[in-house]
Amino acid sequence: MKLREFAQQLGLSPTTVSRALSGYPEVSEKTRKRVAEEATRLGYRPNINAVRLATGRAGAIGVVMGRSGEFHFSEFMGGLAERLGTEDIDILVSPMDDKNPTGEIQLYSRLAVSGRVDAVIVHSPEPNDERIALLHKLGMPFLVHGRSDIDVPHAWLDIDNEGAIRRATSHLIDLGHRRIAMINGRQGRTFSLHRDKGYRDALQARGIAFDPRLVAHGNFTDELGFRFARSFLEQTPRPTAFVAGSMMTALGIYRAARSMGLEIGREVSVIAHDDVFPYLTADNMVPSLSATRSSMRAAGARSADLVLQLLSGRPTEEVHELWPVELILRESTAPPQGA
Amino acid sequence: MKLREFAQQLGLSPTTVSRALSGYPEVSEKTRKRVAEEATRLGYRPNINAVRLATGRAGAIGVVMGRSGEFHFSEFMGGLAERLGTEDIDILVSPMDDKNPTGEIQLYSRLAVSGRVDAVIVHSPEPNDERIALLHKLGMPFLVHGRSDIDVPHAWLDIDNEGAIRRATSHLIDLGHRRIAMINGRQGRTFSLHRDKGYRDALQARGIAFDPRLVAHGNFTDELGFRFARSFLEQTPRPTAFVAGSMMTALGIYRAARSMGLEIGREVSVIAHDDVFPYLTADNMVPSLSATRSSMRAAGARSADLVLQLLSGRPTEEVHELWPVELILRESTAPPQGA
DNA sequence: TTGAAAGCGATACCAT
DNA sequence: ATGGTATCGCTTTCAA
Numbered sequence: 001m002k003l004r005e006f007a008q009q010l011g012l013s014p015t016t017v018s019r020a021l022s023g024y025p026e027v028s029e030k031t032r033k034r035v036a037e038e039a040t041r042l043g044y045r046p047n048i049n050a051v052r053l054a055t056g057r058a059g060a061i062g063v064v065m066g067r068s069g070e071f072h073f074s075e076f077m078g079g080l081a082e083r084l085g086t087e088d089i090d091i092l093v094s095p096m097d098d099k100n101p102t103g104e105i106q107l108y109s110r111l112a113v114s115g116r117v118d119a120v121i122v123h124s125p126e127p128n129d130e131r132i133a134l135l136h137k138l139g140m141p142f143l144v145h146g147r148s149d150i151d152v153p154h155a156w157l158d159i160d161n162e163g164a165i166r167r168a169t170s171h172l173i174d175l176g177h178r179r180i181a182m183i184n185g186r187q188g189r190t191f192s193l194h195r196d197k198g199y200r201d202a203l204q205a206r207g208i209a210f211d212p213r214l215v216a217h218g219n220f221t222d223e224l225g226f227r228f229a230r231s232f233l234e235q236t237p238r239p240t241a242f243v244a245g246s247m248m249t250a251l252g253i254y255r256a257a258r259s260m261g262l263e264i265g266r267e268v269s270v271i272a273h274d275d276v277f278p279y280l281t282a283d284n285m286v287p288s289l290s291a292t293r294s295s296m297r298a299a300g301a302r303s304a305d306l307v308l309q310l311l312s313g314r315p316t317e318e319v320h321e322l323w324p325v326e327l328i329l330r331e332s333t334a335p336p337q338g339a
Numbered sequence: 340m341k342l343r344e345f346a347q348q349l350g351l352s353p354t355t356v357s358r359a360l361s362g363y364p365e366v367s368e369k370t371r372k373r374v375a376e377e378a379t380r381l382g383y384r385p386n387i388n389a390v391r392l393a394t395g396r397a398g399a400i401g402v403v404m405g406r407s408g409e410f411h412f413s414e415f416m417g418g419l420a421e422r423l424g425t426e427d428i429d430i431l432v433s434p435m436d437d438k439n440p441t442g443e444i445q446l447y448s449r450l451a452v453s454g455r456v457d458a459v460i461v462h463s464p465e466p467n468d469e470r471i472a473l474l475h476k477l478g479m480p481f482l483v484h485g486r487s488d489i490d491v492p493h494a495w496l497d498i499d500n501e502g503a504i505r506r507a508t509s510h511l512i513d514l515g516h517r518r519i520a521m522i523n524g525r526q527g528r529t530f531s532l533h534r535d536k537g538y539r540d541a542l543q544a545r546g547i548a549f550d551p552r553l554v555a556h557g558n559f560t561d562e563l564g565f566r567f568a569r570s571f572l573e574q575t576p577r578p579t580a581f582v583a584g585s586m587m588t589a590l591g592i593y594r595a596a597r598s599m600g601l602e603i604g605r606e607v608s609v610i611a612h613d614d615v616f617p618y619l620t621a622d623n624m625v626p627s628l629s630a631t632r633s634s635m636r637a638a639g640a641r642s643a644d645l646v647l648q649l650l651s652g653r654p655t656e657e658v659h660e661l662w663p664v665e666l667i668l669r670e671s672t673a674p675p676q677g678a
Numbered sequence: 679t680t681g682a683a684a685g686c687g688a689t690a691c692c693a694t
Numbered sequence: 695a696t697g698g699t700a701t702c703g704c705t706t707t708c709a710a
Contacts, residue, residue: 002687013697018689028695048453049397050687052388053702060431065413065420071618073413074404081404081434090455091432092399095420114387116429221618248618251590255625279410279560279587286594341703352681357705365679389703392686 006044010035021046052115060090061307062117064107070220071248072275072296076145079300080121087308092117105134112140119307121145124189141310143303143319147190155310155319157303161191164292164325165198165243168271171327172241173206176335177269179214181232181239183225183249187217192245199243220245225252233260233268240336244272247280250289269333273325287331294325345383349374360385399429400646401456403446405463409559410587411614411635415484418639419460426647431456444473451479458646460484463528480649482642482658486529494649494658496642500530503631503664504537504582507610510666511580512545515674516608518553520571520578522564522588526556531584538582559584564591572599572607579675583611586619589628608672612664626670633664 007017012031020027020035027035038044052058063080065073081091094107108131111117119141122131127149135142136152144156165182172180182199185192200210213235216228225244229252232239244250250272257268264270265287274282274291282289306319346356351370359366359374366374377383391397402419404412420430433446447470450456458480461470466488474481475491483495504521511519521538524531539549552574555567564583568591571578583589589611596607603609604626613621613630615637621628645658 003689004687014688015690015698016696019696022689026695031695043452045449045452047392047687048455049388049391050702051689053386053392053704054687054689056702058388065416071410071413071616074410074416077404077413077432078434081432085434093416093420093430093432095417095424110384113382113384116387219618223618223620223623226623251619252623255623259625277410279558279562280590281562284562284565284591284594286598342705343703353704354682354706355680358680361705367679370679386703389686390705392688393703393705395686 001042001044003044003046006039006042009042010038018046056115058116058118059088060092060117061304062092062094062111062120064094064104064111064120064123071277072246075275075277075296076123076300076303079295079297079302080304081300082297083301083304087304089308105130108134108140109138112138118311119143121303121307124186124191126188127190127193141307143307143310145299145303147194149190153316155306155316157299157306157321157323158191159294159299159323159325161194161325162198162201164273164294164327165195166202167198167325167327168243168290168292169199169202170205171329172243172269172271172333173202173208175241175269175333177241178208178336179211179237179239180208180241180243181214181229182216182243183228183245183253184215184217185245186219192217195245214239220248222248222252222255225249226256227252229253229256230260233257233262240267241269241333242271244270247272247274247277247282247289247291250282250285250291254285265331265334267337269336271327271333274328282328282330285332290328290330290333292325292327294323299323340381340383342383342385345378345381348381349377357385395454397455397457398427399431399456400643401431401433401450401459403433403443403450403459403462410616411585414614414616414635415462415639415642418634418636418641419643420639421636422640422643428647444469447473447479448477451477457650458482460642460646463525463530465527466529466532480646482646482649484638484642486533488529492655494645494655496638496645496660496662497530498633498638498662498664500533500664501537501540503612503633503666504534505541506537506664506666507582507629507631508538508541509544510668511582511608511610511672512541512547514580514608514672516580517547517675518550518576518578519547519580519582520553520568521555521582522567522584522592523554523556524584525558531556534584553578559587561587561591561594564588565595566591568592568595569599572596572601579606580608580672581610583609586611586613586616586621586628586630589621589624589630593624604670604673606676608675610666610672613667621667621669624671629667629669629672631664631666633662638662 003014007014020032122144125144125146125148129148129150132148132150132154133152144154147156147158184195218224242253257264262268271290274293275296282291342353346353356374359371461483464483464485464487468487471487471489471493472491483493486495486497523534557563581592596603601607610629613632614635621630
């Protein structure tokens with residue numbers, strides 16, 4: 001059913017009906033109520049594409065999904081969707097070919113120019129991120145999940161990666177650890193750099209020399225956690241503690257230690273960063289895993305809020321949010337043996 | 340830039356330009372080429388919402404995401420996006436409130452009636468699935484990822500869950516296991532029922548009595564894997580083997596066995612279903628995990644194809660695809676002790 | 679092979 | 695508080 005027919009059935013003009021449904025103030029309460037009721041009864045729904053064309057708003061926000069199967073993606077999306085579900089705003093997922101970074105830039109242009117989204121969320125930014133420059137140039141509102149050093153104003157929501165890892169590392173040092181390995185995220189991402197910094201600062205504050213042979217970078221997979229941990233543990237002297245970038249990395253470290261007959265929480269300490277997943281919890285691991293923790297789902301939900309604010313005119317410069325990260329100590333951390 | 344302006348710059352009518360860009364046959368090759376080149380040069384892109392309104396097509400397909408943080412969701416989405424990226428079709432993600440099933444039905448109606456998507460993908464169907472009935476009634480094209488017994492024609496793509504679990508169970512029986520526990524997916528989903536059937540049939544074929552105390556249902560989480568495995572392993576006599584519904588479940592079972600001092604691959608055998616994740620691989624577990632395997636990402640990609648076929652008129656009854664599942668034996672399966 | 683003009687189904691300005 | 699109508703930017707029929 002279209003607006004015209006619906007309006008006719010009510011004996012009203014399309015204009016009034018449209019206004020009633022969109023919550024404009026100049027419609028009488030009585031009319032509004034009747035329109036709303038009849039709309040439900042007769043099943044009238046505005047054609048979304050006509051609305052979009054007429055208003056120039058897409059009623060959707062875009063998220064670009066990397067191919068490298070990040071497992072936190074669905075949690076972030078879940079939060080986003082949860083919050084946006086109450087608004088009448090769609091989430092558009094576009095694929096991005098990690099292997100072809102040029103393609104990504106084209107993708108963002110397409111998203112922006114074609115008018116299918118009102119705003120975009122950018123993930124895993126780099127210090128000098130082309131995407132941010134592009135979106136700014138195109139005048140497309142966007143929120144960065146993470147941060148960038150780029151000299152372009154951008155709204156962002158990030159967790160305090162630096163502080164989290166600094167605290168985690170400091171805690172290990174407090175326990176007496178001196179050889180602390182770090183398995184970080186992909187080289188070049190801002191969050192990896194921040195974590196590197198937190199790690200180095202903690203060491204430096206206690207006069208511990210930074211040893212590049214104890215630091216690795218890569219995707220957050222169980223496999224890399226295992227391989228890096230193995231190779232670190234084969235060094236002499238071996239590290240007595242690990243700082244891990246993700247839950248999956250931690251799984252790999254646990255396996256590596258176990259495969260070498262080392263007991264986690266006694267011979268090897270581990271602190272990982274936990275994005276909080278319903279299907280894999282630090283508390284349930286054996287031994288339970290000490291972790292820096294911040295909910296990815298909450299970040300998704302809050303991102304939705306911030307994008308909405310951006311769209312309703314809140315200035316970019318005001319939209320900066322840095323979340324503190326909890327440090328939760330469990331059984332996987334203890335003083336090094338002999339300490 | 341709008342079509343009108345662009346056409347003017349070329350000295351052509353909007354009509355011709357539109358036809359040229361949309362690949363209509365009646366445009367001269369020369370004109371088409373020129374239009375295409377200029378479009379790139381001047382950066383002209385049709386306003387997607389005007390196209391949608393004019394054609395009545397949404398240029399998007401909808402996916403409803405459950406809240407319960409399924410970790411395979413992003414893999415499926417990845418496959419979908421990968422395949423749809425080359426078409427000019429968007430993916431719309433809508434949140435669904437698991438706790439409020441009525442809401443889901445409303446959600447599907449909204450999706451269908453508002454015209455924001457041309458088709459929908461339905462996940463984790465039940466034998467008698469309301470959503471399928473609804474979409475059929477509304478005349479909205481849809482693909483079911485999984486199957487349903489409902490008496491309504493529906494296109495589907497599914498893996499052979501029954502066969503996979505039958506083979507897995509049979510293999511364990513062949514090895515000499517008699518007390519085989521099964522940690523299955525959520526009660527009531529078709530795939531869980533199929534897996535139940537595969538399990539029971541395998542037992543029955545070998546004259547082994549079905550013991551309901553060895554079967555559990557629930558979400559695919561590490562935690563449930565652990566808890567169910569613990570409670571099973573505390574029985575006397577305890578099961579000597581497990582069939583697990585997911586990788587996360589398997590992680591939980593590994594932990595449970597380990598926490599009780601039982602060695603996987605010797606005292607306890609495990610076969611899990613593996614949807615193939617980049618961040619957690621059966622081969623890398625210790626001991627490496629025997630698994631029935633089928634790529635979720637491939638299913639996503641193929642789903643995109645099938646939806647496209649549906650949209651280009653292929654009859655629903657023809658779109659049924661049942662994928663065989665590999666059984667890959669690794670170190671987590673062995674004859675029971677003393678056998 | 680090309681073009682003119684009538685939709686597509688809403689919104690929002692201008693009247694009343 | 696309500697209504698008439700131009701408008702959003704493209705597609706598509708019909709005519710040339």
